[in-house]
Amino acid sequence: MSRHQSGWIDVGEVERALAALRAGEGHPSVRATTLNLVVRCGNAEHLKTANRVLDRIGSSRPLRAMIVMPATRTPRARVSSDSGDDHRRGVFNELVELRGNRVALPSSVTSLLVADLPVFLWWQGELPPEGDAVLEEMIELTTRMIVDSDQAGIDAVARVDALATGLVDLAWVRTGPWREAIAALFDGRSQRKLLDHLVAIEVSGPRNQSALLAGWLRSRLGREVGLDTRRAVRVNRVRLICGDESFLVERSGRNEHGIASGPGLAPRTVALPSSAVALLLAGELDRLGAERPFEDALAEAQAA
């Protein structure tokens, strides 16, 4: 990977600096940009995560990334480009790091978006309180917003969901393999009948992911499903209580797989990967638009 970085410059000089980086390296004259990604950072830790994640996804999705971090000054920018691991591919990624007064940031971002391409906003950390003008302005620019209720909390995410059209929650994405494993338990006809008697679930896992799983079941089944949570750093076990019977999906030790079992089913192995943020995020960059089952699950989770 070859990376070149400028010093701190005015926002108005960014395009020219990027063009210079492009020309300087004998890059191809065509850039295949597929999206804009705006990453909001609230602290140095976020900044580190953002850089790590961008390094990993940049080579697969040509993009212009803007890392946005509030500071007490007129916004200034630093640009860098990299051309992936493989020069032949000619993928050219642009990274703009923007720092400055919070209120001035949305207009800086607007002026730097690559025209006509989708804009993804990845908001790390907590979400600002209701009525925050900066957040609203940022959402206005955005095609799809990515948050993490494991960091921001379900209520804040639900609040933003009302504003943003295509919202996705990384905590929800983390529950994906579990939802798939659970759904597969009920493909058989006799198991499907037991689903009608599902009254409650027990989850060992993070609070928000547990709430989203329960919200998902409530919204899909259109009725109340109780939730009993035992806190853990990642989801390790889900028991579904259907009348007198119960189904279980359980991680095997610290593995990325586990066992799914239930009445009339031979226990079977299921994949339960916990993917790194970069991988989760990359998957979300390939989708556009709202995800109905998530919105329904979120509404139920918040109502509970």
Added chain:
Amino acid sequence: MSQRARPEDNPLREGLRVGGASEPALFTIFGATGDLAQRKLLPAIYNLAKRGLLPPRFGVVGYARTHMGDDAFRRFAKAAIEAHSRTPIDERFWPAFASMLHYHAGGFDDSAHFHALARTVDGLDEQIGGGAHRVFYLSTPSSFFPVIVKGLGAAKLNRPTALVRVVIEKPFGDDLQSARALAETVHRSFHERQVYRIDHYLGKETVQNIYAFRFANAIFEPIWSNSYVDHVQITVAESLGVEHRAAFYEETGVVRDIVQNHLLQVMALVAMEPPAAFEAESVRDEKAKALRATRPLVFSDSVRGQYGSGYVAGEEVLDYHQEPKVPADSNTPTYIAAKLEIDNWRWAGTPFYIRTGKRLAKRVTEVAVQFKRPPHLPFSREAAEHLEANSLVLRIQPDEGISLRFGAKAPTPTLSIRSVNMDFQYGSSFLADVPEAYETLLLDAIRGDSTLFTRQDSVERSWEICDPLIEQWQTGQPQAYASGSWGPDAADELLARDGRRWRRP
């Protein structure tokens, strides 16, 4: 088998983001110890599992003569995957994967073996909850296809038709007659819709991209016809020679090896009309129509070649006749260039030139659409003398991408127009982690999507296109070409005759 609820009856499935298969399936590999199984099939299944694309209830049954148990087969599979998978083995995931692998030893010649296999498969089906789709993959020399399909039929492993599929590897016959005979045998046990003829070329991401490029964009399709296109060139160039496969190649030759299947399939993708829907029958109907409109290859519009010695990428290589197991008087063609004409409204008068061969200058597969020149150039002759007609090149491998050649003003004081290439490399726009063609195709077979598999009518029509030339080429000698070149001079003359020339890929 009948105790499964329909997936749409399971409310939890709604909106799940499964790109993969969800219905339970059992995948049986005949020839599980063979070369293809080791190099492609087992690694593909492993990578599908790792990508989470296999159904949650899934099992593999390996079938071959070698005696071994499940555990030995798991070790065997692990070694094959270690050696050939595009991703390394993840030890944390391996036990879960290995538990899905089973083995059944048996021959192809005895119906008792097939009944025993049926018991194994039924047992596994029960273990995973019943109602599994069953895919039988024939990864054996094609001479065994008839006995295997017969054995499957006799053991009733061909039923129920909605759940059972049989995948066959090429060759699908070696001429029209044998292709029909094979189909007849297969159809005695399986309906055509159960038969999945695999051509790994069609599983390549970039080949599938031809669909997307043509039918997801409004700006290319209107000019995709004889009104604007002067001609099309399809090149499938290999830099390797026959390697250790001379015996096979002597029987086959370039037309059977590449033209009848890969090349005509790619041509059909470029020439076909837009399908009404991207689903198996619509797509395959349109491809079949394009092939039906294609005239058979003609002797006078074809050039055959055979490689001589030379240098490929700096390395000195042998003459075809010096390759081990090639007879001294072999006239097997290793190269063909030919003109194909398509008699339909869209393409009449716009030829498709094809060329493919071994030991060419480099390995490349591409489709070049050469447009007509502008009807009038309002510039002086000098200004536009270096201007070439527009061309659009779809590069299939390597360096997958698209390039468009157009005229632009050179920054000179007098007006001078030059051709420039605008190159788009999809390389990594979307394809960071490009799946192997076999992964795509195996997953499709498991989910029962036959869009990318070849239907019998296309197979037969392709033989009709190729057979007359193969027949005429039985006698006479191909022209020698130096290894590392782009083929015999006569190939250039073939186009020069029409006032055209090959592009240099």
